Amino acid sequence: MIYVKVMVTGGAGFIGSHIVEELLNQGHVVSVLDNLTSGKRGKLPGDIPFYHYDLGRDLAELEAIFSEEKPDVVIHHAAQVSVNHSLDHPIQDLETNTLGTLHLLQCCKTYNVKKIIFASSAAVYGNTEKDSVESDGNEPLSFYGLSKLTAEKYIKLYGDLYGLNYTILRYANVYGPGQNAEGESGVISLFCEALRSGGKFTVYGDGNQTRDFVYVKDVARANVLALTKADKDVLNISSATTTSVLEVLQSLRTLTGETIRPVFLGNKKGEIRHSLLKNNRAAEALGWIPHYSLLEGLKETIECVPESAVYQEL
Protein backbone atom coordinates (compact mmCIF):
# COMPACT_ATOMS: atom_id res chain seq x y z
CA MET A 1 0.00 0.00 0.00
CA ILE A 2 1.37 3.41 -0.93
CA TYR A 3 0.54 6.13 1.59
CA VAL A 4 -0.48 9.44 0.09
CA LYS A 5 -0.35 13.04 1.34
CA VAL A 6 -3.92 14.27 0.99
CA MET A 7 -5.44 17.72 1.53
CA VAL A 8 -9.20 17.56 2.20
CA THR A 9 -11.05 20.83 1.57
CA GLY A 10 -14.29 21.04 3.53
CA GLY A 11 -12.78 18.36 5.78
CA ALA A 12 -14.49 19.80 8.86
CA GLY A 13 -17.91 19.27 7.27
CA PHE A 14 -20.28 16.30 7.25
CA ILE A 15 -18.88 14.19 4.37
CA GLY A 16 -15.35 15.64 4.57
CA SER A 17 -14.87 14.63 8.21
CA HIS A 18 -15.87 11.01 7.41
CA ILE A 19 -13.33 11.03 4.54
CA VAL A 20 -10.62 12.34 6.88
CA GLU A 21 -11.41 9.52 9.32
CA GLU A 22 -11.25 6.87 6.59
CA LEU A 23 -7.98 8.28 5.18
CA LEU A 24 -6.37 8.26 8.64
CA ASN A 25 -7.63 4.70 9.25
CA GLN A 26 -5.85 3.66 6.04
CA GLY A 27 -2.59 5.33 7.14
CA HIS A 28 -2.58 8.31 4.77
CA VAL A 29 -1.18 11.72 5.76
CA VAL A 30 -3.99 14.25 5.96
CA SER A 31 -4.39 18.02 6.17
CA VAL A 32 -7.67 19.97 6.14
CA LEU A 33 -8.64 23.33 4.69
CA ASP A 34 -12.00 24.75 5.77
CA ASN A 35 -13.52 28.16 6.55
CA LEU A 36 -15.82 26.62 9.18
CA THR A 37 -19.03 28.21 7.83
CA SER A 38 -20.86 24.94 8.44
CA GLY A 39 -17.91 22.73 9.40
CA LYS A 40 -16.69 22.24 12.96
CA ARG A 41 -13.06 22.03 14.05
CA GLY A 42 -14.16 19.57 16.75
CA LYS A 43 -15.01 16.92 14.10
CA LEU A 44 -11.29 16.53 13.40
CA PRO A 45 -8.40 15.09 15.38
CA GLY A 46 -6.43 17.93 16.99
CA ASP A 47 -3.08 16.75 15.65
CA ILE A 48 -3.60 17.09 11.87
CA PRO A 49 -2.68 20.34 10.07
CA PHE A 50 -5.74 22.57 9.79
CA TYR A 51 -5.97 25.72 7.62
CA HIS A 52 -8.81 28.12 8.39
CA TYR A 53 -9.19 29.59 4.93
CA ASP A 54 -11.99 30.80 2.62
CA LEU A 55 -11.54 29.28 -0.85
CA GLY A 56 -13.17 32.05 -2.84
CA ARG A 57 -10.77 34.69 -1.45
CA ASP A 58 -7.05 35.37 -1.57
CA LEU A 59 -5.10 33.14 -4.00
CA ALA A 60 -1.70 34.18 -2.55
CA GLU A 61 -2.70 32.85 0.87
CA LEU A 62 -3.80 29.54 -0.71
CA GLU A 63 -0.47 29.29 -2.54
CA ALA A 64 1.33 29.70 0.78
CA ILE A 65 -0.73 26.80 2.20
CA PHE A 66 0.14 24.57 -0.79
CA SER A 67 3.79 25.56 -0.56
CA GLU A 68 3.76 24.44 3.07
CA GLU A 69 1.71 21.23 2.61
CA LYS A 70 2.68 20.05 -0.89
CA PRO A 71 -0.16 17.48 -1.09
CA ASP A 72 -0.08 14.61 -3.61
CA VAL A 73 -3.87 14.58 -3.88
CA VAL A 74 -6.59 17.15 -3.13
CA ILE A 75 -10.03 15.84 -2.14
CA HIS A 76 -12.25 18.86 -2.73
CA HIS A 77 -15.44 19.03 -0.67
CA ALA A 78 -15.55 22.67 0.48
CA ALA A 79 -18.66 24.22 -1.01
CA GLN A 80 -21.73 26.32 -0.61
CA VAL A 81 -24.05 23.29 -0.38
CA SER A 82 -27.57 24.68 -0.34
CA VAL A 83 -29.68 24.77 -3.51
CA ASN A 84 -31.99 27.39 -1.99
CA HIS A 85 -29.11 29.60 -0.86
CA SER A 86 -27.71 29.48 -4.40
CA LEU A 87 -31.00 30.86 -5.74
CA ASP A 88 -30.92 33.81 -3.31
CA HIS A 89 -27.12 34.36 -3.42
CA PRO A 90 -25.87 33.22 -6.85
CA ILE A 91 -22.69 35.34 -6.68
CA GLN A 92 -21.61 33.92 -3.33
CA ASP A 93 -22.41 30.42 -4.62
CA LEU A 94 -20.25 31.03 -7.72
CA GLU A 95 -17.39 32.50 -5.64
CA THR A 96 -17.17 29.43 -3.42
CA ASN A 97 -18.09 26.62 -5.79
CA THR A 98 -16.59 27.75 -9.08
CA LEU A 99 -13.99 30.44 -8.31
CA GLY A 100 -12.92 28.52 -5.18
CA THR A 101 -12.39 25.39 -7.32
CA LEU A 102 -10.44 27.44 -9.88
CA HIS A 103 -8.15 28.80 -7.13
CA LEU A 104 -7.49 25.23 -6.04
CA LEU A 105 -6.78 24.12 -9.62
CA GLN A 106 -4.24 26.90 -10.09
CA CYS A 107 -2.44 25.73 -6.93
CA CYS A 108 -2.65 22.09 -8.07
CA LYS A 109 -0.93 23.13 -11.30
CA THR A 110 1.75 25.25 -9.61
CA TYR A 111 2.56 22.69 -6.91
CA ASN A 112 2.38 19.58 -9.14
CA VAL A 113 -0.53 17.94 -7.37
CA LYS A 114 -1.09 14.53 -8.98
CA LYS A 115 -4.85 14.27 -8.66
CA ILE A 116 -7.97 16.14 -7.58
CA ILE A 117 -11.10 14.27 -6.42
CA PHE A 118 -14.16 16.47 -6.64
CA ALA A 119 -17.51 16.23 -4.83
CA SER A 120 -20.09 16.96 -7.49
CA SER A 121 -23.81 16.39 -7.29
CA ALA A 122 -26.92 14.89 -8.87
CA ALA A 123 -27.95 18.56 -9.20
CA VAL A 124 -25.84 18.79 -12.39
CA TYR A 125 -28.40 16.59 -14.21
CA GLY A 126 -31.53 18.67 -13.62
CA ASN A 127 -34.90 17.08 -14.30
CA THR A 128 -34.55 13.70 -15.97
CA GLU A 129 -37.19 11.35 -17.31
CA LYS A 130 -35.18 8.25 -16.41
CA ASP A 131 -32.47 7.06 -14.03
CA SER A 132 -29.39 9.26 -14.51
CA VAL A 133 -26.17 7.92 -16.01
CA GLU A 134 -22.95 9.89 -16.30
CA SER A 135 -23.25 10.38 -20.09
CA ASP A 136 -26.65 12.10 -19.77
CA GLY A 137 -26.96 15.74 -20.79
CA ASN A 138 -26.76 18.37 -18.08
CA GLU A 139 -29.41 21.04 -17.59
CA PRO A 140 -29.12 22.15 -13.95
CA LEU A 141 -32.22 23.70 -12.38
CA SER A 142 -30.32 25.78 -9.82
CA PHE A 143 -27.24 27.98 -9.60
CA TYR A 144 -25.81 25.35 -7.23
CA GLY A 145 -26.09 22.71 -9.99
CA LEU A 146 -24.61 25.16 -12.48
CA SER A 147 -21.67 26.16 -10.26
CA LYS A 148 -20.86 22.47 -9.64
CA LEU A 149 -21.13 21.64 -13.36
CA THR A 150 -18.90 24.62 -14.25
CA ALA A 151 -16.35 23.48 -11.65
CA GLU A 152 -16.42 20.01 -13.26
CA LYS A 153 -15.67 21.58 -16.64
CA TYR A 154 -12.72 23.58 -15.27
CA ILE A 155 -11.35 20.39 -13.74
CA LYS A 156 -11.63 18.50 -17.05
CA LEU A 157 -9.92 21.35 -18.90
CA TYR A 158 -7.03 21.42 -16.40
CA GLY A 159 -6.80 17.69 -17.04
CA ASP A 160 -6.64 18.21 -20.83
CA LEU A 161 -4.36 21.26 -20.80
CA TYR A 162 -1.96 20.47 -17.96
CA GLY A 163 -2.31 16.72 -17.39
CA LEU A 164 -3.88 17.12 -13.93
CA ASN A 165 -5.48 13.79 -13.05
CA TYR A 166 -9.00 13.83 -11.56
CA THR A 167 -12.01 11.81 -10.48
CA ILE A 168 -15.36 13.58 -10.35
CA LEU A 169 -17.87 11.92 -8.01
CA ARG A 170 -21.52 12.90 -8.45
CA TYR A 171 -23.30 12.14 -5.20
CA ALA A 172 -26.94 11.25 -4.80
CA ASN A 173 -28.50 12.14 -1.40
CA VAL A 174 -25.84 11.48 1.21
CA TYR A 175 -26.93 10.85 4.80
CA GLY A 176 -25.38 9.68 8.04
CA PRO A 177 -24.05 10.74 11.44
CA GLY A 178 -22.95 14.36 11.81
CA GLN A 179 -25.07 15.78 8.98
CA ASN A 180 -26.22 19.36 9.25
CA ALA A 181 -30.04 19.42 9.04
CA GLU A 182 -29.75 22.33 6.57
CA GLY A 183 -27.62 20.34 4.12
CA GLU A 184 -28.48 19.34 0.59
CA SER A 185 -30.20 16.10 1.58
CA GLY A 186 -31.92 17.40 4.65
CA VAL A 187 -34.79 14.95 5.00
CA ILE A 188 -33.04 12.17 6.96
CA SER A 189 -31.08 14.60 9.12
CA LEU A 190 -34.31 16.54 9.76
CA PHE A 191 -36.11 13.35 10.79
CA CYS A 192 -33.20 12.37 13.07
CA GLU A 193 -33.23 15.86 14.56
CA ALA A 194 -37.00 15.49 15.14
CA LEU A 195 -36.31 12.16 16.90
CA ARG A 196 -33.65 13.84 19.03
CA SER A 197 -35.62 16.93 19.99
CA GLY A 198 -39.16 15.60 19.94
CA GLY A 199 -39.95 17.99 17.07
CA LYS A 200 -42.30 17.53 14.13
CA PHE A 201 -41.75 15.09 11.27
CA THR A 202 -42.52 17.52 8.49
CA VAL A 203 -43.21 16.03 5.04
CA TYR A 204 -43.62 18.20 1.94
CA GLY A 205 -46.26 17.08 -0.58
CA ASP A 206 -47.66 13.57 -0.19
CA GLY A 207 -44.40 11.90 0.89
CA ASN A 208 -44.33 9.67 -2.18
CA GLN A 209 -41.50 11.64 -3.79
CA THR A 210 -38.46 9.39 -4.01
CA ARG A 211 -34.75 9.87 -3.41
CA ASP A 212 -31.59 7.83 -3.78
CA PHE A 213 -30.01 7.75 -0.31
CA VAL A 214 -26.36 6.74 -0.01
CA TYR A 215 -24.65 6.28 3.35
CA VAL A 216 -21.76 8.61 4.17
CA LYS A 217 -19.30 5.82 5.03
CA ASP A 218 -19.84 4.31 1.58
CA VAL A 219 -19.17 7.76 0.10
CA ALA A 220 -15.96 8.13 2.15
CA ARG A 221 -14.80 4.70 0.92
CA ALA A 222 -15.42 5.74 -2.72
CA ASN A 223 -13.16 8.78 -2.20
CA VAL A 224 -10.34 6.69 -0.76
CA LEU A 225 -10.63 4.18 -3.64
CA ALA A 226 -10.42 7.09 -6.09
CA LEU A 227 -6.92 7.96 -4.81
CA THR A 228 -5.57 5.28 -7.14
CA LYS A 229 -8.47 4.45 -9.50
CA ALA A 230 -10.96 5.98 -11.96
CA ASP A 231 -8.45 8.38 -13.51
CA LYS A 232 -10.01 11.24 -15.52
CA ASP A 233 -13.42 9.71 -14.91
CA VAL A 234 -16.87 10.92 -13.82
CA LEU A 235 -18.88 8.57 -11.60
CA ASN A 236 -22.24 8.56 -9.88
CA ILE A 237 -21.97 7.58 -6.21
CA SER A 238 -25.40 6.35 -5.21
CA SER A 239 -27.41 3.45 -3.85
CA ALA A 240 -29.23 3.09 -7.22
CA THR A 241 -32.27 2.31 -5.06
CA THR A 242 -35.37 4.39 -4.95
CA THR A 243 -36.89 5.21 -1.53
CA SER A 244 -39.85 7.45 -0.79
CA VAL A 245 -39.91 9.86 2.13
CA LEU A 246 -42.75 7.81 3.65
CA GLU A 247 -40.59 4.67 3.39
CA VAL A 248 -37.83 6.46 5.33
CA LEU A 249 -40.36 7.19 8.09
CA GLN A 250 -41.48 3.55 8.06
CA SER A 251 -37.84 2.43 8.49
CA LEU A 252 -37.47 4.81 11.42
CA ARG A 253 -40.62 3.34 13.01
CA THR A 254 -39.15 -0.16 12.56
CA LEU A 255 -35.84 0.85 14.13
CA THR A 256 -37.16 2.85 17.08
CA GLY A 257 -40.46 1.08 17.72
CA GLU A 258 -42.06 4.51 17.94
CA THR A 259 -45.33 5.68 16.38
CA ILE A 260 -44.12 8.49 14.18
CA ARG A 261 -46.86 10.60 12.63
CA PRO A 262 -45.81 12.98 9.87
CA VAL A 263 -47.13 16.52 9.49
CA PHE A 264 -47.89 17.11 5.80
CA LEU A 265 -47.22 20.50 4.22
CA GLY A 266 -47.77 21.65 0.61
CA ASN A 267 -45.38 20.80 -2.20
CA LYS A 268 -41.96 22.38 -1.94
CA LYS A 269 -41.29 24.79 -4.80
CA GLY A 270 -38.92 23.40 -7.43
CA GLU A 271 -38.62 20.00 -5.75
CA ILE A 272 -37.73 17.11 -8.05
CA ARG A 273 -40.29 14.30 -7.76
CA HIS A 274 -38.03 11.31 -8.36
CA SER A 275 -34.27 11.02 -8.33
CA LEU A 276 -32.14 7.94 -8.92
CA LEU A 277 -28.56 7.65 -10.13
CA LYS A 278 -27.23 4.46 -11.72
CA ASN A 279 -23.94 3.37 -10.15
CA ASN A 280 -22.64 0.72 -12.61
CA ARG A 281 -19.78 2.98 -13.70
CA ALA A 282 -18.48 3.27 -10.10
CA ALA A 283 -18.61 -0.53 -9.81
CA GLU A 284 -16.51 -0.88 -12.98
CA ALA A 285 -14.00 1.92 -12.44
CA LEU A 286 -13.60 1.85 -8.63
CA GLY A 287 -14.75 -1.65 -7.74
CA TRP A 288 -17.21 0.18 -5.49
CA ILE A 289 -20.71 -0.83 -4.52
CA PRO A 290 -22.52 0.48 -1.46
CA HIS A 291 -22.12 -1.78 1.59
CA TYR A 292 -24.88 -0.22 3.70
CA SER A 293 -28.61 -0.77 3.19
CA LEU A 294 -30.86 2.13 4.19
CA LEU A 295 -31.88 0.29 7.36
CA GLU A 296 -28.24 -0.33 8.38
CA GLY A 297 -27.25 3.26 7.63
CA LEU A 298 -30.26 4.69 9.47
CA LYS A 299 -29.50 2.48 12.48
CA GLU A 300 -25.96 3.88 12.76
CA THR A 301 -27.23 7.41 12.20
CA ILE A 302 -29.78 7.10 15.00
CA GLU A 303 -27.25 5.50 17.34
CA CYS A 304 -25.14 8.63 16.97
CA VAL A 305 -28.00 10.82 18.22
CA PRO A 306 -27.03 12.24 21.65
CA GLU A 307 -28.02 10.02 24.58
CA SER A 308 -30.46 12.60 25.92
CA ALA A 309 -32.62 12.04 22.83
CA VAL A 310 -36.32 11.63 23.47
CA TYR A 311 -38.03 9.23 21.06
CA GLN A 312 -41.32 10.99 21.32
CA GLU A 313 -44.65 10.34 19.65
CA LEU A 314 -46.38 13.21 17.88
Ligand SMILES: NC(=O)c1ccc[n+]([C@@H]2O[C@H](COP(=O)([O-])OP(=O)(O)OC[C@H]3O[C@@H](n4cnc5c(N)ncnc54)[C@H](O)[C@@H]3O)[C@@H](O)[C@H]2O)c1
Ligand atom coordinates in the same frame (compact mmCIF):
# COMPACT_ATOMS: atom_id res chain seq x y z
N1 LIG B 1 -24.75 16.04 1.44
C1 LIG B 1 -25.14 15.66 0.23
O1 LIG B 1 -26.14 14.95 0.07
C2 LIG B 1 -24.36 16.07 -0.99
C3 LIG B 1 -24.87 15.69 -2.25
C4 LIG B 1 -24.15 16.05 -3.38
C5 LIG B 1 -22.95 16.75 -3.27
N2 LIG B 1 -22.50 17.12 -2.04
C6 LIG B 1 -21.22 17.85 -1.98
O2 LIG B 1 -20.39 17.24 -1.00
C7 LIG B 1 -19.56 18.25 -0.40
C8 LIG B 1 -19.68 18.18 1.11
O3 LIG B 1 -21.03 18.45 1.49
P1 LIG B 1 -21.58 18.23 2.98
O4 LIG B 1 -22.94 17.68 2.86
O5 LIG B 1 -20.57 17.53 3.77
O6 LIG B 1 -21.75 19.73 3.47
P2 LIG B 1 -21.06 20.51 4.70
O7 LIG B 1 -21.68 21.87 4.71
O8 LIG B 1 -21.12 19.72 5.93
O9 LIG B 1 -19.54 20.60 4.21
C9 LIG B 1 -19.02 21.68 3.46
C10 LIG B 1 -17.75 22.15 4.14
O10 LIG B 1 -17.16 23.19 3.34
C11 LIG B 1 -16.79 24.26 4.19
N3 LIG B 1 -16.82 25.48 3.37
C12 LIG B 1 -17.93 26.10 2.88
N4 LIG B 1 -17.56 27.17 2.16
C13 LIG B 1 -16.19 27.22 2.19
C14 LIG B 1 -15.22 28.11 1.64
N5 LIG B 1 -15.57 29.18 0.89
N6 LIG B 1 -13.91 27.89 1.90
C15 LIG B 1 -13.53 26.82 2.66
N7 LIG B 1 -14.40 25.96 3.21
C16 LIG B 1 -15.72 26.15 2.98
C17 LIG B 1 -17.80 24.25 5.32
O11 LIG B 1 -17.36 24.90 6.50
C18 LIG B 1 -18.00 22.74 5.53
O12 LIG B 1 -17.05 22.23 6.44
C19 LIG B 1 -20.00 19.58 -0.99
O13 LIG B 1 -19.12 19.91 -2.05
C20 LIG B 1 -21.40 19.29 -1.53
O14 LIG B 1 -21.73 20.14 -2.60
C21 LIG B 1 -23.18 16.80 -0.91
